[in-house]
Amino acid sequence: MSEMQAAILAAPGTIRIDRVAVPTAGAGEVLVKLEGCGVCASSLEPWAGNEWIHYPGDAGGLGHEGWGVIEALGPDVADLAVGDRVAALSYKSFAEYDVARADAVVRLPASLAGQPFPGEPLGCAMNIFRRSDITAGQTVAIVGIGFLGAVLTRLATDAGARIIAISRRESSLALAREYGAAETIAMNDHYAIIEQVKALTGGTLCDRVIEAVGKQWPLDLAGELVREGGKLIVAGYHQDGPRQVNMQMWNWKGIDVINAHERDPAVALRGMREAVDAVASGRIDPRPLYTHRFPLDQLGAALDGTRDKPDDMVKALVLFP
Missing domain, CATH: 3.90.180.10 (Medium-chain alcohol dehydrogenases, catalytic domain)
Known part of the structure; x- marks a missing residue:
């Protein structure tokens, strides 16, 4: 042609x-x-x-x-x-x-024949997961359950972490449960969510929090949910203007903040290869x-x-x- x-x-x-x-x-x-x-x-x-x-x-x-x-x-x-x-x-x-x-x-291997495979976002999920340093026994909150949040829920659950999924839509919370979330919370009241997470964690909050929305309020909420010495992973794509953060709180907690977006093509390709292996093996569907x-x-x-x-x-x- x-x-x-x-x-x-x-x-x-x-x-x-x-x-x-x-x-x-x-x-x-x-x-x-x-x-x-x-x-x-x-x-x-x-x-x-x-x-x-x-x-x-x-x-x-x-x-x-x-x-x-x-x-x-x-x-x-x-x-x-x-x-x-x-x-x-x-x-x-x-x-x-x-x-x-x-x-x-x-x-793509023959085992994936006939399946759609948008490799770039699947590779992003694998790279975000690696950057998040999630291990067995941790409590991980994921704020925003769409495509990325659901895949990360499965990966983190598979790693042995306890997942608290926070999202706006009931269908998203049901999806999070299907992909392994232990707890789900409707994202509708900032301070009520914080209290619910405190209750679920004995007041210590979360070892890791992944913000996967890309808006100001979810970023604010994610910062509140990280425990002292924990890690906040920014996976949401913030492209509609500057953000303000509560640096006083971040300093006081001593948290690590990770921008989980990659620009090195070699790293992106590594994530795509890992995604191919994960889907082909059935680790994620x-x-x-x-x-x-x-x-x-x-x-x-x-x-x-x-x-x-x-x-x-x-x-x-x-x-x-």
């Missing part, structure tokens, strides 16, 4: 589907015929409109959770083959094809989290759902025929 369909963010709140040239794999690159791409909450700020975003965007832009089959190899690619099914770290995957560096894809599926021409509806979170939505995928 010389042309493909690609989604373009034409203006805030407006997606246009154009026919554009299929990209060519350059030296050290592969061309991936995409099967699908996950929809990430980090796309919501450009979708809403920001003064620092330029419109229209690139063809396929915003899509960075793609997986598919290698269609062509560029020069100097030795360890991959046409037909390999892969998850890719590439960034224009709301399109039928995308190009990725050969060292930025992870092969993300399939129940892929609750909504859309064709490319309904990407706008997928972004709206990711923003508005109807009660049964966890993760939206855009799938290609």
